Amino acid sequence: MPVFLDSTAADFEAAFDALLTAKREDSPDVDDTVAAIIADVRARGDAAVIELTEKFDRLSLTPETLAFSPDEIEAECARVPAAERDALEQAAERIRAYHVRQRPEDARWTDPDGVTLGWRWTPVSAAGLYVPGGLASYPSSVLMNAIPAQVAGVERLVICAPTPEGKSNPLVLLAAKLSGVDTVYRIGGAQAIAALAHGTETIRPVDKITGPGNAFVAAAKRRVFGKVGIDMIAGPSEILVIADRDNDPDWVAVDLLSQAEHDESAQSILITDDAAFGQSVAAAVEKRLQTLERRVIAGASWRDFGAIITVRDLDEAAELSNRIAPEHLELCVADADALAARITHAGAIFLGQWTPEAIGDYVGGPNHVLPTARSARFSSGLSVLDFLKRTTLARMTPGALRAIGPAAETLARSESLEAHGLSVRLRLDKLNEG
Amino acid sequence: MPVFLDSTAADFEAAFDALLTAKREDSPDVDDTVAAIIADVRARGDAAVIELTEKFDRLSLTPETLAFSPDEIEAECARVPAAERDALEQAAERIRAYHVRQRPEDARWTDPDGVTLGWRWTPVSAAGLYVPGGLASYPSSVLMNAIPAQVAGVERLVICAPTPEGKSNPLVLLAAKLSGVDTVYRIGGAQAIAALAHGTETIRPVDKITGPGNAFVAAAKRRVFGKVGIDMIAGPSEILVIADRDNDPDWVAVDLLSQAEHDESAQSILITDDAAFGQSVAAAVEKRLQTLERRVIAGASWRDFGAIITVRDLDEAAELSNRIAPEHLELCVADADALAARITHAGAIFLGQWTPEAIGDYVGGPNHVLPTARSARFSSGLSVLDFLKRTTLARMTPGALRAIGPAAETLARSESLEAHGLSVRLRLDKLNEG
Incomplete structure (x- = not known):
């Protein structure tokens, strides 16, 4: 069962604080292992990358087969069914249209003292995108990372996507092709991050590394930060839905479960001004959990980190939301715009009950790489700006x-x-x- | 003597690579010490901060005297001579005028599919600025960190500025007052960063921490990153001057020395298309080093990390500059704008021989917190954007x-x-x- 909170209860503040500070992720300490892997790749280059790929991915590569060849990519892309190809193309087009609007303007002016001032934006020369293998190998993430880089004007865009036992995901390769990626390496883990940051005989170093990954990838990104730029260290995903009684409890239930099914450490929270509606949503979640494909994962997440909070009114909902600073925020209320105006910290806001968060994961246009674990208090989702830098000018x-x-x-x-x-x-x- | 390189020499590539990869900073490994300090402040709050301040700064504080009182700040500010007050006010006004232009626009539109999309920028609620004590306690850095935060609309702005043995710098307090800082704590080191990130009984936690510091401060910032936002881990400063023969060698010499005098690890490089001019600058530097106040520091920096590179032409100068990706770049050439158009990676560009880099340190307007150690390849100087975050919107x-x-x-x-x-x-x- 998730936790039920009532903002009028005497112990509410303590319970809400506990919810805010609950540690959802217990990352293994892999820092020493990762340091050794990075040192090995720096010292031995390709040979180290190939050995580590043999060891962790049970895949034998040579310097020549580290990357997919153009023919291999074509063959993989041809395996994608038409419906999925069309969907991916529609998504790519919409994501590109949104991100093009993020391109910032250069500026130059002369001030009253006679000083000419300004700034100029230029792209990062080369970016590397990490795409996890296995369960979390999401073609949508390829689009969300690569398209902003492409729109920024990054000259050279490469992907590292491990293919354990040689199993690749054709949709990942199609997504790479649709978003202007130059090279896809079939390597992963800390060795891939080390190769992107420091280069090997075959793999040219990049200037910026983005994309999600497991604990090894996260630790490696933290270590190479400074030598190259990184996006962020992403934590488990989370959603907050603020809903009034005029909603279908089942819609809200599946919206909550669409985060819970990502990961056992994901968190789904409902805030409502109607306690009975909250109970209906809880019931709908339990019902869906009986049949959902990923019910084990989603059920664990909901049981361990789910919460339903009843508040006096929507003002209070906004105030609690700002303390949570959610990655995803759905506003399923009559006047979603009015409520949104009161939100000061959130990665992405989904306005009204016709806007399920999943739209934002795929085809809405805005980026789905968003600040987790309350970091929306101080950071933003991935954008074109992450692949640009600004040079100031003075004369x-x-x-x-x-x-x-x-x-x-x-x-x-x-x-x-x-x-x-x-x-x-x-x-x-x-x-x-x- | 600095290193002399000639781009036509057979061993140039190797020598230039050595210059690019030279390790200028050998930070002591203070990570364990810092981890212990952070844990102590988290566990014991004010008591730990007070004990550590007693130990490291030889200063006895109480919870009531952790911060300067308004009366103390007024008294300190009154000690600032009129000329310095006027200069600081002029600097603050110019920095504010530049940064106001960086405020980004919100956006909202409806696309052909009928989806309403957009984004909205909101300020970080609270920011903490670290101001080092002792030699590197620069009032200009207070302005450069605090004014962008103030322009962004940060509600609560606090400073931690250690005052070893109780010695404070009145200009730092005046700069704080001029840039809308609410509270100035007389604490420093890793304990100050821990207090800003996690809070104590007296010190409320902030969402973002910026500002330079020693190895302890840098390690602490790296550790609390994720819990709060940080700006960057700044390395030693550097300048690259590209100059043709139509310059006064002495002007270029003092420009090079204005970085060298910061720090023994600072780096000053001249690129010129005229070998004889390069020799004249070298001679001028040596002459200035005989009398300069900080000649020991500047001399060590110039001897260990200084370089004079002769190139065939300015095209080659631009190309080498882009490989260096300098923090500060002075273009002392006839057509500085044409050369600037070829620069793809630099923190700040100073156009023409009437624009010494020192103008940018104080009164030009652009920020002087800039990417060091080649990180201009992927990052930008401090700006209003560092104190804002973007929420994406979809309906x-x-x-x-x-x-x-x-x-x-x-x-x-x-x-x-x-x-x-x-x-x-x-x-x-x-x-x-x-």
């Missing part, structure tokens, strides 16, 4: 230097940085000579 | 669900996520009933 004229140089010199002296001050003073002296 | 209508729902359902099934598919299917079935 002084002699007149501008006269206007603002003396202040720079004064501050440099106050910080005991003489050369800083001199670099301004020498130029001012030259002007005074003239 | 489906029944018509929109008919248009794109089936593709979502198909992809959900292909990923074996039944509840995802059901959340779309139940709604489509309802429409088909109607």
